[in-house]
Amino acid sequence: SFKSFTHFLSHSLQAKMSRPVQARRLEGIDKNIWVEFVKLAATYSKVNLGQGFPDFPAPDFLTEAFRRALGGGNHMLHQYTRAFGHPPLVKVLAQFFEKLLGRDLDPMTNVMVTVGAYQALFCCFQALVDEGDEVIIIEPFFDCYEPMVKMAGGTPVFVPLRPNPPKDGRLMSSADWQLDPAELASKFSERTKAIVLNSPNNPLGKVFSRGELGLIAELCVKHDVLCISDEVYEWLVYDGKQHIRIASLQGMWDRTVIIGSAGKTFSATGWKVGWVVGPDRLLQHLRTVHQNSVYHCATIAQEAVAQGFQRELTLYGKPESYFIQLPKELQQKRDWLVQSLDGVGLKPIIPEGTYFLVADISQFKSDVPDDPNSDEPYDYRFAKWMVKNKGLAAIPLSAFYSEAHKNNYTNFIRFCFAKEEATLKAANDILQKWKQEKTSS
Amino acid sequence: VEFTKVAADPSIVNLGQGLPDISPPSYVKEELAKVAAVDRLNQYTRGFGHPSLVKALSQVYEKVCGRKIDPLTDILVTVGAYGSLFSTIQALIEEGDEVIIIEPFYDCYEPMVKMAGAKPVFIPLRCKNGNSASSADWVLDPAELASKFNSKTKAIILNTPHNPIGKVFTREELQVIADLCIKHDTLCISDEVYEWLVYKGNKHIKIAMLPGMWERTVTIGSAGKTYSVTGWKLGWSIGPEYLIKHLQVVHQNTLYTCPTPLQEALAQAFWIDYKRMDDPDCYFYSLSRELESKRDRMAQLLKEAGLKPVIPDGGYFMIVDVSTLNVDLSDVDEKQPYDYKFVKWMIASKKLSAIPLSAFCGPETKKQFEKYIRFCFIKKDSTLDAAEVILKNWNKQTG
Numbered sequence A: 001s002f003k004s005f006t007h008f009l010s011h012s013l014q015a016k017m018s019r020p021v022q023a024r025r026l027e028g029i030d031k032n033i034w035v036e037f038v039k040l041a042a043t044y045s046k047v048n049l050g051q052g053f054p055d056f057p058a059p060d061f062l063t064e065a066f067r068r069a070l071g072g073g074n075h076m077l078h079q080y081t082r083a084f085g086h087p088p089l090v091k092v093l094a095q096f097f098e099k100l101l102g103r104d105l106d107p108m109t110n111v112m113v114t115v116g117a118y119q120a121l122f123c124c125f126q127a128l129v130d131e132g133d134e135v136i137i138i139e140p141f142f143d144c145y146e147p148m149v150k151m152a153g154g155t156p157v158f159v160p161l162r163p164n165p166p167k168d169g170r171l172m173s174s175a176d177w178q179l180d181p182a183e184l185a186s187k188f189s190e191r192t193k194a195i196v197l198n199s200p201n202n203p204l205g206k207v208f209s210r211g212e213l214g215l216i217a218e219l220c221v222k223h224d225v226l227c228i229s230d231e232v233y234e235w236l237v238y239d240g241k242q243h244i245r246i247a248s249l250q251g252m253w254d255r256t257v258i259i260g261s262a263g264k265t266f267s268a269t270g271w272k273v274g275w276v277v278g279p280d281r282l283l284q285h286l287r288t289v290h291q292n293s294v295y296h297c298a299t300i301a302q303e304a305v306a307q308g309f310q311r312e313l314t315l316y317g318k319p320e321s322y323f324i325q326l327p328k329e330l331q332q333k334r335d336w337l338v339q340s341l342d343g344v345g346l347k348p349i350i351p352e353g354t355y356f357l358v359a360d361i362s363q364f365k366s367d368v369p370d371d372p373n374s375d376e377p378y379d380y381r382f383a384k385w386m387v388k389n390k391g392l393a394a395i396p397l398s399a400f401y402s403e404a405h406k407n408n409y410t411n412f413i414r415f416c417f418a419k420e421e422a423t424l425k426a427a428n429d430i431l432q433k434w435k436q437e438k439t440s441s
Numbered sequence B: 001v002e003f004t005k006v007a008a009d010p011s012i013v014n015l016g017q018g019l020p021d022i023s024p025p026s027y028v029k030e031e032l033a034k035v036a037a038v039d040r041l042n043q044y045t046r047g048f049g050h051p052s053l054v055k056a057l058s059q060v061y062e063k064v065c066g067r068k069i070d071p072l073t074d075i076l077v078t079v080g081a082y083g084s085l086f087s088t089i090q091a092l093i094e095e096g097d098e099v100i101i102i103e104p105f106y107d108c109y110e111p112m113v114k115m116a117g118a119k120p121v122f123i124p125l126r127c128k129n130g131n132s133a134s135s136a137d138w139v140l141d142p143a144e145l146a147s148k149f150n151s152k153t154k155a156i157i158l159n160t161p162h163n164p165i166g167k168v169f170t171r172e173e174l175q176v177i178a179d180l181c182i183k184h185d186t187l188c189i190s191d192e193v194y195e196w197l198v199y200k201g202n203k204h205i206k207i208a209m210l211p212g213m214w215e216r217t218v219t220i221g222s223a224g225k226t227y228s229v230t231g232w233k234l235g236w237s238i239g240p241e242y243l244i245k246h247l248q249v250v251h252q253n254t255l256y257t258c259p260t261p262l263q264e265a266l267a268q269a270f271w272i273d274y275k276r277m278d279d280p281d282c283y284f285y286s287l288s289r290e291l292e293s294k295r296d297r298m299a300q301l302l303k304e305a306g307l308k309p310v311i312p313d314g315g316y317f318m319i320v321d322v323s324t325l326n327v328d329l330s331d332v333d334e335k336q337p338y339d340y341k342f343v344k345w346m347i348a349s350k351k352l353s354a355i356p357l358s359a360f361c362g363p364e365t366k367k368q369f370e371k372y373i374r375f376c377f378i379k380k381d382s383t384l385d386a387a388e389v390i391l392k393n394w395n396k397q398t399g
Helices: A002-013 A033-044 A060-071 A087-101 A116-128 A145-151 A181-186 A210-223 A280-291 A299-314 A322-344 A362-367 A378-390 A421-440 B003-008 B026-035 B051-065 B080-092 B109-115 B142-148 B171-183 B241-252 B260-275 B283-304 B338-350 B381-392
Strands: A111-114 A134-139 A155-160 A192-198 A226-230 A256-261 A274-277 A347-349 A356-360 A412-416 B075-078 B098-103 B119-124 B153-159 B187-191 B217-222 B235-238 B308-310 B317-321 B372-376
Touching: A033 A378, A060 A299, A060 B026, A087 A111, A087 A274, A087 A299, A111 A116, A111 A280, A116 A145, A116 A192, A116 A226, A116 A256, A116 A274, A116 A280, A134 A145, A145 A155, A155 A181, A181 A210, A192 A210, A210 A226, A256 A280, A299 A322, A299 B260, A322 A347, A322 A356, A322 A421, A362 A378, A362 A421, A378 A412, B026 B260, B051 B075, B051 B235, B051 B260, B075 B080, B075 B241, B080 B109, B080 B187, B080 B217, B080 B235, B080 B241, B098 B109, B109 B119, B119 B142, B142 B171, B153 B171, B171 B187, B217 B241, B235 B241, B283 B308, B283 B317, B283 B381, B338 B372
Parallel strands: A134 A155, A134 A192, A192 A226, A226 A256, B098 B119, B098 B153, B153 B187, B187 B217
Antiparallel strands: A111 A274, A256 A274, A347 A356, A356 A412, B075 B235, B217 B235, B308 B317, B317 B372
């Protein structure tokens, strides 16, 4: 019969679905810089200053806490904990952020634990952004903001940080990259649902000043807009600068979700423990997304991070605090890398925070000639060439720009300096050798 | 979420939420202790799954399935099987689609389908011949099932072994579903988290292995259920590259990577059991033997208390018909289904908790299932001892 013939046919051909399988929400969000560049680094790099993770160990007190939890005989740590956050962790986070924000926090309703800050961002966009909503994103931006806004059906609206090079010939600082207040104001419309703020900023390292935050806050209040505040690098600020939390500004607590990361706070990116802090009226919706997507986060890592925070709570403000020691160490590494790059003619933009540094590669362009036929921005081609031929991995700055603006800044690449001295020295060796090859050729 | 608050009260014997209170095997805990000492394992790993883990998974499942599984393209590691369900549904389901859900169902299927903008279409398992002594007595009516498929049907969600009933779908039953999937060009999302927990006389069959099904099935597994480590929250989706790649896109836009140390420890545990997959001591088989005796003990206790358990062929849940006790709760809140009221009454008066079955049903079938509650029996002996005391004294206190 015809039925059994088609039955046989589809069986023997092992036929795929004949209709389109994927959901339309995936349109335009399938490309991902990290998938490509992580693979390249894994294949070619001798020195990896690309993806943002430390190559020095997580602090002993943290790994000790992990071991203690495992050895403690409480095997229920291998089972589900509270879905919205392991009680010891949400409690200590509430205590910690109460101090920092100067307000009372309920660990059950003002804090939620997520699978890294990445999932916190996802919960924010899914919970708070709908089709027809606009979300303002400041360029350059951590690349996931754009696809996440799109996946939620929203429209990203971009506003750039613009470089104002210092007149006195000194090296640029991330502070020299600024928003134009009139330009920022023009991006707010009645469709604007939220603005994403990332301070300290990845990739530039900019630490927004009180004045700059005040400007953003005023606009949020005026237009009744939410603020998704990605503060994962909150402890990594240098030169005595202060990280200011926009949620502490007038009118902002009630419209802000603050995002944090144990990975960045405690140099343990592989643990994937993050959190959100905010008013219950916003967090209740993030909880809905969380319970319908991931539900629980792994217990044992949360237990260890809670211990880590307990320690920091007792040592807060003291010199032994990891939150004081880590930025001190990283500042030295920053300065070392700045010198290293400047020494060979790559112009670093000195970051005020984070463990990233962007450098101008104009002086090194001769190795990678322009190619008008290429569909890739120049810095992508440069970074790929550099990892393949020099074994040094870095990330092109245009990875942090929207499609429309990818060709605005194509002479910059981003380095991560959360690396052992030996790694930074090895990077320097590569750069020195490269410089020599150029001058002698 | 509602019923897990009960778990915090130590005076209540908690047979509700599906989490083991038995210890995971010692080598699993040891592997995690070992990884804590390795620095690089505290940093990011490969987004779609830690290399040693996807390699181990591909080996284990190649052996089970008898087909080649590419660790990099055919597998995605997720935050629990829950995360796999989410990634699959977000990747492949959208507005305008219909998704068939078999009732009773693990409660997240419905909200996840709705969140994707699609319409859930329910079909109940029905007790054949009015007899419900075993999970095998609960079946789908083939004509009724066929009537649920139409041109909008994008997928059917299959859960075998089944939570909450414990049904292990037979080859014939799977073939009926497969035939319809092929005929209507539908996907199959196969939640097989309890795949190793099948009891004597039963065999877990993967629908993806039926002819014509590999190319339209995403099969979901769970470390939590495999190794009694629900708190590790690691799961996986396995399927053909052209489907898995869309799940990977969702994953890279939702949480990007899963925790490294847990994935490494899991990989090591898998290697240990992979090497002894032909040996009865392999944890995949030894756990189910351990649970079978707990199942039998639980069933016996429930019967002695006058309750009617439905003996599961798989999984670690057992549903129980409580109507035989004739507990009159008509004066309690009328809007709530009977089983919700019964569980609340049982918690308060017997200090024993379970989950009401109507939590696992769509709106139309709540009445059909409201005389059942679900017990979890992956519990240590002392927990079952405490449950025994309550059940043995049950009739003395009933009034």
